[in-house]
Amino acid sequence: MKLRTRLIISFCIIIFVPVVLAGAAMWGFGQFQMRTIRQAYNMDGNAYDYLTNSIKVLSHFTKADYEALQKVAKEEPEKLENQDYLDEINRELAEKYSYLIIRKGDNLIYGADVNTDVSKKLPEYAKESAEGGSGVYVEGEDQVILKQIDFTYPDNSEGTIFIVTSMKQLVPEVKKMMIDIVTSVVLILIFTAGMLTIWIYRGIINPIHKLQGAAQNIKAGNLDFTLEVDGKDEIGELCQNFEEMRLRLKESAEEKIASEKENKVLISNISHDLKTPITAIKGYVEGIMDGVADTPEKQDKYIRTIYNKANEMDTLINELTLYSKIDANRIPYNFKRINVADYFNDCAEEVGIELEAKNIKLTYINYVDADIQIIADPEQLRRVINNIISNSVKYLGKEQGFINIRVRDVGDFIQVEIEDNGKGIAAKDLPYIFDRFYRTDASRNSATGGSGIGLSIVRKIIEDHGGKIWANSKEGIGTIMYFVIRKYQEVIN
Numbered sequence: 001m002k003l004r005t006r007l008i009i010s011f012c013i014i015i016f017v018p019v020v021l022a023g024a025a026m027w028g029f030g031q032f033q034m035r036t037i038r039q040a041y042n043m044d045g046n047a048y049d050y051l052t053n054s055i056k057v058l059s060h061f062t063k064a065d066y067e068a069l070q071k072v073a074k075e076e077p078e079k080l081e082n083q084d085y086l087d088e089i090n091r092e093l094a095e096k097y098s099y100l101i102i103r104k105g106d107n108l109i110y111g112a113d114v115n116t117d118v119s120k121k122l123p124e125y126a127k128e129s130a131e132g133g134s135g136v137y138v139e140g141e142d143q144v145i146l147k148q149i150d151f152t153y154p155d156n157s158e159g160t161i162f163i164v165t166s167m168k169q170l171v172p173e174v175k176k177m178m179i180d181i182v183t184s185v186v187l188i189l190i191f192t193a194g195m196l197t198i199w200i201y202r203g204i205i206n207p208i209h210k211l212q213g214a215a216q217n218i219k220a221g222n223l224d225f226t227l228e229v230d231g232k233d234e235i236g237e238l239c240q241n242f243e244e245m246r247l248r249l250k251e252s253a254e255e256k257i258a259s260e261k262e263n264k265v266l267i268s269n270i271s272h273d274l275k276t277p278i279t280a281i282k283g284y285v286e287g288i289m290d291g292v293a294d295t296p297e298k299q300d301k302y303i304r305t306i307y308n309k310a311n312e313m314d315t316l317i318n319e320l321t322l323y324s325k326i327d328a329n330r331i332p333y334n335f336k337r338i339n340v341a342d343y344f345n346d347c348a349e350e351v352g353i354e355l356e357a358k359n360i361k362l363t364y365i366n367y368v369d370a371d372i373q374i375i376a377d378p379e380q381l382r383r384v385i386n387n388i389i390s391n392s393v394k395y396l397g398k399e400q401g402f403i404n405i406r407v408r409d410v411g412d413f414i415q416v417e418i419e420d421n422g423k424g425i426a427a428k429d430l431p432y433i434f435d436r437f438y439r440t441d442a443s444r445n446s447a448t449g450g451s452g453i454g455l456s457i458v459r460k461i462i463e464d465h466g467g468k469i470w471a472n473s474k475e476g477i478g479t480i481m482y483f484v485i486r487k488y489q490e491v492i493n
Helices: 003-041 047-051 054-061 063-075 077-081 083-094 172-219 234-289 296-327 340-357 378-394 454-464
Strands: 098-104 107-110 136-138 144-152 158-166 336-339 360-366 373-376 401-410 413-420 468-474 478-486
Touching (some): 063 083, 077 083, 077 144, 077 158, 172 234, 234 296, 296 454, 336 378, 340 360, 340 401, 373 378, 378 401, 378 478, 454 478
Parallel strands (some): 360 401
Antiparallel strands (some): 401 413, 468 478
């Protein structure tokens, strides 16, 4: 899930979920408490109407007591002078946050000392606003609801019963309901916040912790771990990019180690292969200096050997120079349009002279049309042919050897085949012969040594020409090297 979507959902949850759950909780508690209030106080109709009108609630609270005292005042007024009876009624009213005040004539005969402020504000006898079961609100230091019952004592004196209900006290069930609602809202908010925290933690914080751990590993140089990617949001994409970066860093580190290893192998190979001709040169020079070559024939032989060894050294140094350019991708190319027939005819003629001197038969066959052209660097392409043929000669190992060069037209490419009847290449070695420093000759003798970079140079040049090179070989029979280069095709508008 996208981070933007996650934030929108979080916003909606924060806004709507608490409101909906709180509303449901309030409705549920309200229904329960209203049912309780109706049962406890014998309320008629909708209990919510009473809760929105506190005077109505508190007035209804003492409704039964009011009606009972009204009946007593009418039928047995003498009881209202009985202290014990009045104390009993007062105890019952005390449970409803109310108390009695009895007036006879102008004198308060009961309850006057409970609240002197209220006692001073009692309405007059037979005042219409104070009569009835609803009561009136009396404002002052103590806010109360006052119910008034006027009657006549047996001695014909005026009497009044006042039921005073304090508004400082709330109906207990209403208070409990409010506490329950507030508690429910708090719990709902805690639940919502907890769920959002867990959701966001799993979706954002967990991946960030993984990224922190991965960064610490990379900082410590440890690249051998895997950053597991969960989800397809922005954080997941960041983790994926981080994992790809780790893989690239690991590949780079491995390439660096491999390159250092290859450089060590190259130095070892070059050192070994240079040491052999240098040792030979020193030996033949010492022979000349010590007078061992005491005839013109021997001197000529020694000098030619020294010259050949120097050429071997020059070839190795040239390969090393070219290798450094390949490693830095700095091979100097000079691409030109080349006529295939003319170019390979010249190559075959040049190579044939060298092979004839080594008693190796060369066969050259050109199957392409005379007007076929390619785009190539003549010098580097000649290096490819010379390296392949040089490699064939080095591993020929037969008294009567032959090398066949065939040039074919294969659609959009020309294909060059160089075949020899040498000792061949083992099947296990064939996939690796174009790798740098790979050598099938474990003996490393001076006749078949080499730096192990000749065929890797060949592959690099062919690939830079947009072509491909491969080989087929059978041990004891020979090897065929193939490479293809794309033909030049003139664009016609």
